[in-house]
Amino acid sequence: MMTAAPRPAAAARPNARPIYLDYQATTPVDPRVLEAMLPWFTEKFGNPGSVTHAYGREAEAAVERARGQVAALIGAEPREIVFTSGATEANNLALKGAARFHRDDRDRVVTLATEHKCVLESARALEREGFRVTILPVPLDGLVDLAALEAALDERTAVVSVMAAHNEIGVLQPLVEIGALCRARGILFHSDAAQAFGKIPLDVEAMKIDLLSISGHKVYGPKGVGALYVRRRPRARLTPLVDGGGQERGLRSGTLPTPLIVGLGEAAAVAADEMTSEAGRLRALRERFLAGIRIAVPSVRVNGDPVRRLPANLNLTFPGVGVLELMEACPGLALSTGSACTAAEVEPSYVLRAIGVSDELARSTLRIGLGRFTSERDVDFAVDALGAAVGRLQGKPVKSRSGASI
Amino acid sequence: MSPAYLDWNATAPVRPEVAEAMSEALRRTGNPSSVHRWGRAARQAIERARAEVAALVGAAPAEVIFTSGGTEANHLALGGVHDHRVLISAIEHDSVRAAVPGATVIPVSSEGVVDLGALDALLAAEDRPAVISIMLANNETGAIQPIAEAAAIARRHGTLLHCDAIQGAGKIPVDLGALGADLLSISAHKLGGPPGVGALVAREGVPLSALQRGGGQERSRRAGTENLPGIVGFGVAAELAARASLPAIAELRDAAEAALTAVAPEARVFAKTAPRLPNTLCIGMPGVAASTQVMALDLAGVMVSAGAACSSGKVRRSHVLEAMGASAAEAESAIRVSLGWSTTAAEIEQMIAAWTALYRRTRSAAA
DSSP: OOOOOOOHHHHTOTTOOOEEOBTTTOOOOOHHHHHHHTHHHHTSOOOTTOTTSHHHHHHHHHHHHHHHHHHHTTTOOGGGEEEESOHHHHHHHHHHHHHHHTTTTOOEEEEETTSOHHHHHHHHHHHHTTOEEEEEOOOTTOOOOHHHHHHHOOTTEEEEEOOSBOTTTOBBOOHHHHHHHHHHTTOEEEEEOTTTTTTSOOOTTTTTOSEEEEESTTTTSOTTOEEEEEOTTTTOOOOOSSOSSOTGGGTSOSOOOHHHHHHHHHHHHHHHHHHHHHHHHHHHHHHHHHHHHHHHOTTOEEOSOSSSBOTTEEEEEOTTSOHHHHHHTOTTEEOBSSOGGGTTOSSOOHHHHHTTOOHHHHTTEEEEEOOTTOOHHHHHHHHHHHHHHHHHHHTSOOBOTTSOBO | OOOEEOBTTTOOOOOHHHHHHHHHHHTOOOOTTOOSHHHHHHHHHHHHHHHHHHHHTTOOGGGEEEESSHHHHHHHHHTTOTTSEEEEETTOOHHHHHHSTTOEEEOBOTTSOBOHHHHHHHHHHOOSOEEEEOOSBOTTTOBBOOHHHHHHHHHHTTOEEEEEOTTTBTTBOOOHHHHTOSEEEEEGGGTTSOTTOEEEEEOTTOOOOOSSOSSOTGGGTSOSOOOHHHHHHHHHHHHHHHHOOOHHHHHHHHHHHHHHHHHOTTOOBTTTTSOBOTTEEEEEOTTSOHHHHHHHHHHTTEEOBSSOOOSTTOOOOOHHHHHTTOOHHHHHTEEEEEOOTTOOHHHHHHHHHHHHHHHHHHHHHHO
């Protein structure tokens, strides 16, 4: 094995913090978001429900401003935004709420095998309540088979749930086409946009989306807050999951967490300003990553459609290399095998299994999530580190980005 | 004039130490379920907070399930009991009332304390598995409920007891073992923590049905990425609340009560003779609508409320005061003044002055 001169990216990072490549699991709070949030914890702490006094009204105004910021990013009206504790709650509310409301005339729920656990678990809960649940298979590219979806819809279908952008394999589903299929049949279309909101353009009108789930912490906002877009015309009707004080037009009771909501609003506003340019930057970084890793590890495979995917996501299989060993061999990188929710599980990803990736290959698969604070240098370092580690684990030399053996 | 915030039962400001801890947590990245070092650090922070919250209420850390707040905790506690008979006191918060709409109502005394004899009789009347829900302290009147005694009755009848301790925790000592409750709801923002986080404390083995399903967090009892900074803040607030004592607050509250009743001897103080939270005063100005009082006080920079803060500010007649046998006129004239750790004597004086001025205006107008 030839010894090359120290690689510049690696040499420049002695004792540095590991590079964070897990932006699909969670994102850091943007400093602008944090700054917007902080006063609402201590100085302006009123309960937005206390509109009979000054502190309450001030908090209410902040919540309404944030509602407008979130709505603007998806082409919705402010009053169509219902704040929740996160995307998991939004997904549970959308599926269970829509299905339970329409139980008498429509008792069927249709979704995909690759949806997030919280959608699939909600569907299973509905099945136990007597709903008919159809979970459609998904082909290798990760994209919904529109003909199969259309065939699955009938006059008893209450809601279809298809995520906008996938949390593991990054693929973007054809929302416009799905929306048209659903609207023509009077079926509610729910999309889990936790990964898509603020990353790719979303328009609830053009996409005919009736319910859309949003997460704060996937878009550089805080954890503990999310939202569900609930269409008003034609009205998407829901049975609430939690009832009580009657906040959020009765769809979601509980004191509104003003600082978190302000944070989500600010995160949406920043994304509205920067999404287009940031998507271009990230796409270029991703292509740089992919080009580098292909040189270092020619056998690498990309899971999910290579084009119709989030700008900053890669899902890579390194045949013959155990992914846990690979992560261990790269202590300078924060990586994941897939969904964080199930990261500690030993089972390979059900998503990869659903699109037909063998368990063996799934155990050789990494999810790479780049984001707002990822630099070109981070990418180069990560490619070098991964390439070298794969080489060691495969027990054979690999090539560096430049093509020279190292 | 500086504002006087006297609506602490609606929400309390985040304590400075809590804000500092949260601000730091908000600057860190990491999903607590991720296995890399960011994830592990996040997990450790959550487990530390879990221990702090558990310690506040005398529970084991494993018994604490973090939720998005008190409303969700109440729903999680009561949402899975479809096949049980449910009994709730007449003064429960709307989040409990809405969680179990068909519940049997346990009456309360004119002082706002649950009638234990009635509870016993209601349980004896039907031999079905039952769940009881009684709050630790009422949010409107501050009346503290005899939870330990209710728990003894519950045990005799083999029923589970849920206690909504959202207003009580942090204001009076709470000990799960001494209370004897099987389930206990708490909320961070009522005790100096942030809004958007709460907990259900569930004794090991008590059956629960998850409201929110998904990634399997909180041992599958509450799915969703944990609100890490919120939980960290909750932990710090719980730790501070466990050490705090509120005798000074009780003195200020008692002084306010004495001053207002000296001005208007006919004013009714609700739950006056009941054991009461040290920070809460619910008082009626006869003949003057609560909304008028709240508005007049607001103009004078004094923030109080007409009952619960929850929705849209619409002033509804309080089901709590009605259950205490208050007439419509009495219930519609009641305001809630609630104090907290940073309340000053000057704020109380400001409130007394504004209330007295309004009282005198209405009396001279009537005369």
